[in-house]
């Protein structure tokens with residue numbers, strides 16, 4: 036390998052209050068196309084330290100498909116993915132909650148080959164947040180996979196429930212508590 | 225090698241940014257951070273395939289005029305025409321090609337076309353303040369726009385945001401995702417801006433574009449250069465990260 040000096044990263048800044056003009060997409064919520072048979076809505080609020088819903092946040096999600104394949108060239112199976120599966124979702128919270136139409140992802144291994152439970156990576160941006168926060172959604176109705184998940188097992192037991200999406204009428208509910216008694220577990224990635 | 229082994233072994237993780245790179249989420253000078261920063265320490269998330277992959281966006285998402293914010297309406301917007309260009313690189317200086325760059329900004333008077341922006345400065349019927357483009361194979365991007373104005377906000381008495389353009393970058397992985405703001409050289413409003421100053425001092429200059437005489441066009445537009453650096457990868461012991469075939 037050639038030696039190279041490293042460049043320092045550009046610092047993060049807040050999306051500010053007017054993020055919607057730049058970052059809202061009409062098709063943002065659709066990780067899978069509307070009408071996909073096994074699709075579910077993942078919905079929730081983003082709450083501040085006073086328990087008030089943050090209505091100028093942006094929630095972004097990233098995940099594999101139901102068979103554990105990512106729509107990305109570094110996944111050797113990406114070519115097998117149904118066209119239309121984007122893996123990425125984006126929703127603002129102007130209505131008081133975000134909403135993402137998706138499927139429950141399959142299982143993928145961690146770096147040591149241990150299978151992870153189905154999970155969705157989440158970024159939250161907002162006015163008043165100078166950097167995104169990152170968390171993961173797991174699914175409360177997959178207790179066996181969750182019990183064996185190598186990331187969840189690093190989370191103190193009494194905080195694991197902050198990472199669980201719960202079944203709802205049309206899919207799952209997952210609230211993000213940015214601060215407060217029920218503060219969501221966030222990750223350095 | 226099985227597909228699982230390949231997925232486990234391929235693709236090294238991205239290096240963490242050292243302390244002093246990004247602003248702390250708890251930055252009391254920027255009052256809105258008070259109830260919007262986590263109090264507990266984040267846990268470490270080892271980078272699995274979920275984190276070293278990320279959305280591949282752009283094809284079909286970019287309209288013909290999306291990188292020229294001065295031609296999106298029948299008339300020309302009012303203000304100083306500028307070209308903002310640069311490269312998106314990773315921490316090893318490698319280009320980040322074919323990657324979506326989104327921008328949004330205020331008009332020349334400092335007003336956003338957003339229903340929550342109601343300060344008494346006129347909207348410009350010929351300016352939306354929204355652009356997007358893809359980096360080319362060398363990681364280059366370019367926008368033509370007008371220089372945004374400063375605008376007041378309520379953080380403290382007589383608070384004004386220095387002129388800035390909001391930038392959103394995806395890079396090639398979930399790990400590289402970045403939203404930032406680009407500023408202009410020698411802005412007299414820097415000193416009183418808690419958002420700019422939330423960034424550790426040594427890193428602030430990385431948010432400031434460079435006036436670029438070479439890209440300034442005679443009788444047309446001023447040029448500004450703004451390179452953006454996303455996290456680089458850990459060294460890999462074997463050369464297997466050539467996926468561009």
Ligand SMILES: [Fe+3]
Pocket residue numbers: 051053385388390
């Ligand atoms: Fe702004």
